[in-house]
Amino acid sequence: MTGASIALADCGKTFADGTVALHRLDLEIAGGETVVLLGPSGCGKTTLLRLIAGLESPDPGGRVRFGGEDVTARPIERRNVGMVFQSYALFPNMTVEENVAYGLKVRRVPPKERARRTAEMLEMMHIGALRRRRVDQLSGGQRQRVALARAIAVRPTVLLLDEPLTALDALLRERLRVEIDALLRGLGITAIYVTHDQAEAMALGDRIVVMREGRVAQIGTPRDVYFRPANPFVADFIGTINRLVGVARNGAVEMPGGRFSWRADAAGPVELLFRPESARLLPPEGAPLRGRVASALFMGDRTRLVIAGIGETPIIVDTTERRQFHAGEEVGIGLDPEGLFTLAEAAAPDPQPREGAAERVTA
Amino acid sequence: MKRAGLFYAQLAFTILVCAFMVVPVVLSILAGVTANFFQGIGSGLTLRWVVQVWGLYADTIRLSVIIALACLAATLIAGVPTAYVLAKRPGRVARLIEELLVLPIAIPGLAIALGLITTYGAFEGFRKSWLFILAGHVVFTLPFMVRAVLAVLLAIDFRTLEEGAASLGAGFWQRFLGVVLPNCRPGILAGSLMVVTLSLGEFNLTWMLHTPLTKTLPVGLADSYASMRLEVASAYTLVFFVILVPLLVLLQRFGQPARRAERAAPVAATVPERAPA
Ligand SMILES: Nc1ncnc2c1ncn2[C@@H]1O[C@H](COP(=O)(O)OP(=O)(O)OP(=O)(O)O)[C@@H](O)[C@H]1O
Numbered sequence: 001m002t003g004a005s006i007a008l009a010d011c012g013k014t015f016a017d018g019t020v021a022l023h024r025l026d027l028e029i030a031g032g033e034t035v036v037l038l039g040p041s042g043c044g045k046t047t048l049l050r051l052i053a054g055l056e057s058p059d060p061g062g063r064v065r066f067g068g069e070d071v072t073a074r075p076i077e078r079r080n081v082g083m084v085f086q087s088y089a090l091f092p093n094m095t096v097e098e099n100v101a102y103g104l105k106v107r108r109v110p111p112k113e114r115a116r117r118t119a120e121m122l123e124m125m126h127i128g129a130l131r132r133r134r135v136d137q138l139s140g141g142q143r144q145r146v147a148l149a150r151a152i153a154v155r156p157t158v159l160l161l162d163e164p165l166t167a168l169d170a171l172l173r174e175r176l177r178v179e180i181d182a183l184l185r186g187l188g189i190t191a192i193y194v195t196h197d198q199a200e201a202m203a204l205g206d207r208i209v210v211m212r213e214g215r216v217a218q219i220g221t222p223r224d225v226y227f228r229p230a231n232p233f234v235a236d237f238i239g240t241i242n243r244l245v246g247v248a249r250n251g252a253v254e255m256p257g258g259r260f261s262w263r264a265d266a267a268g269p270v271e272l273l274f275r276p277e278s279a280r281l282l283p284p285e286g287a288p289l290r291g292r293v294a295s296a297l298f299m300g301d302r303t304r305l306v307i308a309g310i311g312e313t314p315i316i317v318d319t320t321e322r323r324q325f326h327a328g329e330e331v332g333i334g335l336d337p338e339g340l341f342t343l344a345e346a347a348a349p350d351p352q353p354r355e356g357a358a359e360r361v362t363a
Numbered sequence: 364m365k366r367a368g369l370f371y372a373q374l375a376f377t378i379l380v381c382a383f384m385v386v387p388v389v390l391s392i393l394a395g396v397t398a399n400f401f402q403g404i405g406s407g408l409t410l411r412w413v414v415q416v417w418g419l420y421a422d423t424i425r426l427s428v429i430i431a432l433a434c435l436a437a438t439l440i441a442g443v444p445t446a447y448v449l450a451k452r453p454g455r456v457a458r459l460i461e462e463l464l465v466l467p468i469a470i471p472g473l474a475i476a477l478g479l480i481t482t483y484g485a486f487e488g489f490r491k492s493w494l495f496i497l498a499g500h501v502v503f504t505l506p507f508m509v510r511a512v513l514a515v516l517l518a519i520d521f522r523t524l525e526e527g528a529a530s531l532g533a534g535f536w537q538r539f540l541g542v543v544l545p546n547c548r549p550g551i552l553a554g555s556l557m558v559v560t561l562s563l564g565e566f567n568l569t570w571m572l573h574t575p576l577t578k579t580l581p582v583g584l585a586d587s588y589a590s591m592r593l594e595v596a597s598a599y600t601l602v603f604f605v606i607l608v609p610l611l612v613l614l615q616r617f618g619q620p621a622r623r624a625e626r627a628a629p630v631a632a633t634v635p636e637r638a639p640a
């Protein structure tokens with residue numbers, strides 16, 4: 001099955017009480033693409049998802065198109081979408097099997113075919129053994145699988161997931177995330193995935209729509225939003241970011257902790273940003289920048305160092321060195337020139353879907 | 364030692380209160396199966412009075428059962444959709460209706476009866492038929508049905524369940540019949556038991572609304588107290604008890620729909636920290 005493309009034109013949402021949950025926006029999603037809606041609580045992710053689903057209607061003038069067809073006036077039951085709710089919304093009066101078969105039953109799929117497809121879905125989601133259980137006898141992870149199976153059993157053209165993993169513990173979340181990723185790639189379905197977890201967004205999205213207070217803050221590939229955030233909000237919301245304020249002069253930037261070479265054409269005060277992994281730890285002697293360890297956090301796979309004395313504010317650097325660091329220890333820092341950017345030059349929003357997004361292979 | 368003393372004092376008090384309430388009931392029931400109450404139990408036990416009650420009042424019993432079942436049907440048909448609509452619509456109008464629904468409980472039965480008589484008394488055919496009593500019972504019991512179903516609906520997050528069903532392609536009726544109704548069964552059950560019990564036992568309203576040809580069980584009971592010998596009246600009470608007590612027991616068992624529903628609904632487990640019912 002291949003997914004339908006989705007196009008939103010001028011879609012906003014003002015609730016009856018006057019809350020503007022979503023300001024008017026345009027969004028295009030290619031068939032088979034996985035788009036993640038990411039943003040802090042209350043920014044309008046669910047509202048946008050429900051607009052696409054057909055559970056809310058956009059403010060007058062807004063248009064929703066699936067595969068070129070205008071579906072704005074169509075209720076959800078005639079949009080052929082699959083939806084996974086944060087609370088799962090499984091039917092307590094039915095067994096696992098009946099839950100998964102429900103959509104097929106409603107569509108009057110003949111019993112034989114229905115049984116076959118239900119069994120296939122249960123198999124695929126590894127819940128065959130739970131067929132006859134009531135849904136209130138399942139664990140959170142099992143419920144999540146049933147909810148997914150139920151949503152894709154009807155072979156929707158668009159799959160909508162609203163924070164499907166939020167209610168689960170970290171380990172399970174990680175495992176299901178991998179499974180969902182494989183599933184979405186395998187199905188080639190158009191998927192919109194809501195989350196406020198940026199790691200989840202990076203892992204699953206072909207593109208990420210970062211939202212803030214009912215507006216789109218940036219649309220781009222995970223690499224775009226990570227390495228080239230369009231504004232301070234995105235830079236801060238996604239991953240950890242370091243800011244260094246210095247003065248550019250003669251092809252170098254000078255700051256309290258030292259100087260390092262940078263563009264020859266720049267002059268005057270500059271604010272440079274970089275991610276913790278773009279900095280290397282060096283011996284203090286001869287390093288372009290020098291500072292002191294303010295604190296060190298051992299995280300297992302790496303050590304996160306907070307280093308003071310380089311810029312005006314401390315910076316965060318990750319290192320894989322296995323030794324122990326002490327507060328006050330002097331360290332040297334080298335910056336990977338590729339990892340340095342300023343907000344002014346960051347990517348303009350990229351509203352067009354990426355070519356060949358659907359063919360991306362599973363990592 | 365002190366503590367034990369307090370305990371026994373409380374126990375004695377509790378037993379006394381229970382006895383105060385239970386003894387008259389037991390005596391009354393005994394009277395119904397005693398050959399001659401004034402000679403006491405020594406005169407022997409008999410079912411003669413029960414048989415006599417059946418002969419005299421079978422019609423009232425039949426009518427009571429018919430009215431209770433008809434009342435149940437009417438409150439189901441009117442009450443369940445009402446509860447659904449009230450639960451679905453937020454906003455002031457819905458809350459106002461919810462409040463208004465309590466009025467019949469707060470207003471004395473006599474006043475409701477008077478209202479019905481002044482409004483519909485002129486329609487003689489209606490006034491004289493048992494349907495008139497039915498109307499009174501429906502007005503009186505409908506709020507109980509609505510409230511019981513509403514409580515469950517609000518506890519199970521039926522909106523999300525319905526949205527889930529809709530996302531799978533189910534139209535309104537498929538959702539209502541296949542998902543909403545089955546999941547508010549505990550509320551419908553509790554409401555039904557309540558309605559039947561209340562209708563069977565209703566006296567105030569019914570006494571005002573009845574005609575000599577439309578007497579229900581409690582009205583007949585009052586008649587028999589006034590005009591029959593004590594043993595017959597007591598036997599009648601016994602019959603009433605036999606019908607009502609099983610219903611009361613069931614009501615006790617299934618009468619807390621909201622809590623039961625919450626336990627049954629899996630969504631409850633995933634929504635962090637619900638206030639306990
Ligand atoms: N039915 C409604 N009526 C009025 N306001 C609403 C309604 N639904 C949502 N809102 C408001 O719209 C805004 C966006 O809500 P939305 O649920 O889309 O946020 P969200 O990004 O999904 O947040 P979260 O991560 O907490 O789920 C919020 O301010 C919310 O209070």
Ligand SMILES: [Mg+2]
Pocket residue numbers: 045046047
């Ligand atoms: Mg949300």
